[in-house]
Amino acid sequence: MNRIDIIIIGGGVSGLLCARELSNSGKRVVLLERQALGKESSWAGGGILSPLNPWRTPEPITELCRWSQTTYPHLAKELHASTGIDPEWLPSGLIFLDCREIEVAKAWADRRATRYESMAINDIERIEPNICPAADYSLFLPDIAQVRNPRLLRALRTDLQHRGVELLEQHPVDQINIERGRAVSVVVNHQTFTAQDYVVTTGAWSGLLASNSGLPELPIMPVKGEMLIFNAPQGLLKHMVLSEGRYLIPRKDGKILAGSTIENAQFNKGITEAAFEALHAFATSLLPALRQSNIEKHWAGLRPGSSNGIPTIGPHPDVSNLYFNCGHFRNGFVMAPASARLLANHVLQQTPIVSPEPYLPETKM
Numbered sequence: 001m002n003r004i005d006i007i008i009i010g011g012g013v014s015g016l017l018c019a020r021e022l023s024n025s026g027k028r029v030v031l032l033e034r035q036a037l038g039k040e041s042s043w044a045g046g047g048i049l050s051p052l053n054p055w056r057t058p059e060p061i062t063e064l065c066r067w068s069q070t071t072y073p074h075l076a077k078e079l080h081a082s083t084g085i086d087p088e089w090l091p092s093g094l095i096f097l098d099c100r101e102i103e104v105a106k107a108w109a110d111r112r113a114t115r116y117e118s119m120a121i122n123d124i125e126r127i128e129p130n131i132c133p134a135a136d137y138s139l140f141l142p143d144i145a146q147v148r149n150p151r152l153l154r155a156l157r158t159d160l161q162h163r164g165v166e167l168l169e170q171h172p173v174d175q176i177n178i179e180r181g182r183a184v185s186v187v188v189n190h191q192t193f194t195a196q197d198y199v200v201t202t203g204a205w206s207g208l209l210a211s212n213s214g215l216p217e218l219p220i221m222p223v224k225g226e227m228l229i230f231n232a233p234q235g236l237l238k239h240m241v242l243s244e245g246r247y248l249i250p251r252k253d254g255k256i257l258a259g260s261t262i263e264n265a266q267f268n269k270g271i272t273e274a275a276f277e278a279l280h281a282f283a284t285s286l287l288p289a290l291r292q293s294n295i296e297k298h299w300a301g302l303r304p305g306s307s308n309g310i311p312t313i314g315p316h317p318d319v320s321n322l323y324f325n326c327g328h329f330r331n332g333f334v335m336a337p338a339s340a341r342l343l344a345n346h347v348l349q350q351t352p353i354v355s356p357e358p359y360l361p362e363t364k365m
């Protein structure tokens with residue numbers, strides 16, 4: 001194999017976007033994925049391009065979200081043009097139903113010059129005639145967008161293939177070999193890969209990979225989330241709706257996602273009857289017409305949970321050529337473009353897009 005500049009381990013949205021950023025700078029990048037690309041948390045997520053309570057979100061997360069939110073429409077357009085696959089970036093807006101913190105939320109939106117509308121029940125009925133709001137204090141943020149995860153992941157994969165990035169599936173990395181403060185190789189399927197730099201983007205499995213490599217364990221733990229998708233007719237719902245911590249997301253073709261549960265189940269991704277019942281009851285009580293739609297799929301994913309949801313991005317303090325970009329918890333899709341750019345800033349020794357301190361691995365260990 002030719003000289004490799006950078007090995008990326010893990011092919012979810014974090015790894016794929018890091019590969020794109022780094023290959024853009026002329027680096028020869030190889031991505032190693034233990035199974036098929038983009039089939040874990042990144043595939044399982046809802047693709048809402050905002051934290052669920054943006055006014056309560058820690059500033060380091062907000063910073064990455066803000067950068068990504070301006071980048072996403074261009075990224076989606078570029079990927080669509082280069083691959084023919086439309087990631088369906090859609091500014092469908094998000095209605096926060098029965099928003100008990102409405103004054104805090106409005107003050108936050110005013111500070112950020114974010115457009116909003118406070119809504120009474122009859123306002124909601126005007127824009128979403130099929131849903132049943134319970135209370136008279138809802139907030140609508142019309143500029144919150146979504147993307148369709150599987151499509152974005154497929155587009156990224158095709159785009160990287162066009163760029164000549166080597167994407168090696170069924171390549172599980174058990175450990176990173178480290179000698180005298182430098183990562184020197186990884187061995188996969190009896191083949192040794194060496195590179196100048198190594199990037200870990202293994203989502204919920206990042207802590208495991210660090211400890212298998214003899215490093216202090218990163219505090220990243222799997223947090224299971226289950227979702228349903230309804231085969232609903234087009235136009236039943238136009239905006240994303242959040243109520244009591246759960247949400248409905250209408251896709252471009254009319255299908256509606258209902259999510260999500262939050263559960264500590266270690267690495268068990270099994271779906272449960274209880275989650276099905278809870279999500280189904282939530283969705284059909286909010287949007288009764290969904291009782292007529294069948295459920296196309298029920299699935300679970302493992303979010304890369306971290307204690308405050310602030311991702312780990314940057315070089316390992318004791319291994320100079322080993323970098324991490326992981327632990328994005330519930331906001332990994334919205335933060336992905338900014339996280340990948342910040343990671344690339346570290347590797348390429350560029351001026352960082354945001355202050356890098358809050359994300360550095362040494363602040364997490």
Ligand SMILES: Cc1cc2nc3c(=O)[nH]c(=O)nc-3n(C[C@H](O)[C@H](O)[C@H](O)COP(=O)(O)OP(=O)(O)OC[C@H]3O[C@@H](n4cnc5c(N)ncnc54)[C@H](O)[C@@H]3O)c2cc1C
Nearest residue numbers: 010012014034042045046047048173203225301332333334
């Ligand atoms: C139900 C649910 C709903 C969500 N909704 C949203 C949302 O609306 N908006 C939002 O922003 N975020 C959402 N998220 C969170 C978001 O999906 C994640 O934070 C994000 O996808 C994490 O991406 P990742 O690439 O870091 O991890 P992953 O997508 O999990 O990718 C990690 C990859 O690494 C591979 N891997 C692991 N170990 C190894 C190894 N040893 N060797 C090689 N490869 C390895 C895995 O196979 C996997 O492909 C949601 C998540 C879930 C589960």
